[in-house]
Amino acid sequence: MPDAIDFWFALGSPASYLASLRIEDVGARHGRAVRWRPFNIRQTLEAEGVKPNVMYPRKGAYARHDWERAARLHGHPFRMPDPFGRSTVAAMAIAYRAETVGGQPMLKAFCADVMAAYFVENAAIDDVDVLTGLAEGCGLGGDLARSAADDPEMLEMSATATRTALDEGVWGAPMTIVDGEAFWGEDRIDQLDLWLERGGW
Amino acid sequence: MPDAIDFWFALGSPASYLASLRIEDVGARHGRAVRWRPFNIRQTLEAEGVKPNVMYPRKGAYARHDWERAARLHGHPFRMPDPFGRSTVAAMAIAYRAETVGGQPMLKAFCADVMAAYFVENAAIDDVDVLTGLAEGCGLGGDLARSAADDPEMLEMSATATRTALDEGVWGAPMTIVDGEAFWGEDRIDQLDLWLERGGW
Numbered sequence: 001m002p003d004a005i006d007f008w009f010a011l012g013s014p015a016s017y018l019a020s021l022r023i024e025d026v027g028a029r030h031g032r033a034v035r036w037r038p039f040n041i042r043q044t045l046e047a048e049g050v051k052p053n054v055m056y057p058r059k060g061a062y063a064r065h066d067w068e069r070a071a072r073l074h075g076h077p078f079r080m081p082d083p084f085g086r087s088t089v090a091a092m093a094i095a096y097r098a099e100t101v102g103g104q105p106m107l108k109a110f111c112a113d114v115m116a117a118y119f120v121e122n123a124a125i126d127d128v129d130v131l132t133g134l135a136e137g138c139g140l141g142g143d144l145a146r147s148a149a150d151d152p153e154m155l156e157m158s159a160t161a162t163r164t165a166l167d168e169g170v171w172g173a174p175m176t177i178v179d180g181e182a183f184w185g186e187d188r189i190d191q192l193d194l195w196l197e198r199g200g201w
Numbered sequence: 202m203p204d205a206i207d208f209w210f211a212l213g214s215p216a217s218y219l220a221s222l223r224i225e226d227v228g229a230r231h232g233r234a235v236r237w238r239p240f241n242i243r244q245t246l247e248a249e250g251v252k253p254n255v256m257y258p259r260k261g262a263y264a265r266h267d268w269e270r271a272a273r274l275h276g277h278p279f280r281m282p283d284p285f286g287r288s289t290v291a292a293m294a295i296a297y298r299a300e301t302v303g304g305q306p307m308l309k310a311f312c313a314d315v316m317a318a319y320f321v322e323n324a325a326i327d328d329v330d331v332l333t334g335l336a337e338g339c340g341l342g343g344d345l346a347r348s349a350a351d352d353p354e355m356l357e358m359s360a361t362a363t364r365t366a367l368d369e370g371v372w373g374a375p376m377t378i379v380d381g382e383a384f385w386g387e388d389r390i391d392q393l394d395l396w397l398e399r400g401g402w
Contacts (some may be wrong), residue, residue: 048260066389070392073402191388
C-alpha cells in the first residue's frame, strides 16, 4: 500500500472546504488513503507574515469570486460565511478528539460537517453547542465533544499539528503532500491528480 | 469578433513567463486575440501590501518548486534567475515603445524574448545594452530601443498601465481578464480555457 496523501487544511478556509470535497476522489483513483490534518491557519499565516486573503483589497475580492466560481464549476454548494473569520480553535480540538475516539473516519466526518455547516449553512462554528450537535451526528458522544473544546490535551494536539505543518513547509491551506511532493491550493488538485497518475514528471 | 483577452503580466515574474507560453494557444483555440499588457508588479504588490513570493520563507520555497514543476509539465525551459529581482523598468519602457512602433506583435515578440532571456539564459534584463540587442532582434531599431529606456513618455505609459491594472483589480501577475472575468495565476489557465469553451458557468 503506497503512503497516504497528507491533506493539510483549515476548518475556516474556503479553499480547504472546496478541496476537501475533491480530495477523497483523487486518493481513491490512485489507491491512496487521505489523511486529513487540520491546523491553525491563523498561526501559520502569522508565522509566514501573510494575512488572510480576504484582508487584502484586490486579492480578497478576487478570492471570493474565485471560490464561488470554483464551487459552481464542481457543483459544490458554497456561500461565503457572514461573519467570516470565526475561531476554529474549539472545532479543531473536537476534531482531534474525534480522531482519538474514532480514527480518521470520525475526524473526517466531523470536519466535513463543520465545513458544510460553515460554508453552506453559515453556522456559528465557534459555538460549542453547535459543534457538539455536529459531533453527535458523527457518533462522538456529546460529553466527549463538549469537554474537548477546551481540553488542554486536545488543544496541545492542535498546536502540535500546527507546528508540524509549519515544519513541513505549510503556511496556507489547503496543502496536499504526497511522497514529499507538495501541492498548494484548490487550484493545484488537478496537477496532484496528474502527478499521481504519471508517478511524477 | 469577440473581445480580446487582456493578459496582464510582469516581465520579471516567473508565473507570467510560464503563462505567456500558454496564453496564445488558449486565445487561438477560442478565436480570441490576446492583448499583452506589461505592468510594474513591484508597485501593484506594494499597493496591495503583499511581498513578492520569494521573500516569504515557505511560500517562496514552494513557489520556486511549483514554477519548476509547472515548466516541466508543459515542456517549457525554465531556470530560476540568479540574481532574481532585476528591475524591469527599462524593459517595460522599451516594450511600450515596441508597441508604439510595431503594435502588439512587436511588443509580444520583445516581451517574449526578454522573458526567455531572463528565465532561460539568466540574462541581465536590467542592462540597456542587453535589452537593445533583444529589441533589434524584434525589428525595433537600436536607437529607438535605447532611447526608450528612460524616455519620460514611455515611462509614463508604463505607469499608466500599472495604474490601470490596479484599477482593474490586478495586484499580482499574471492576471488574465476576458469579458470582465478575471483568472489569476498560471494555475488558473485551464479554468480560463474551460470558461471560454463553455461560455462561463
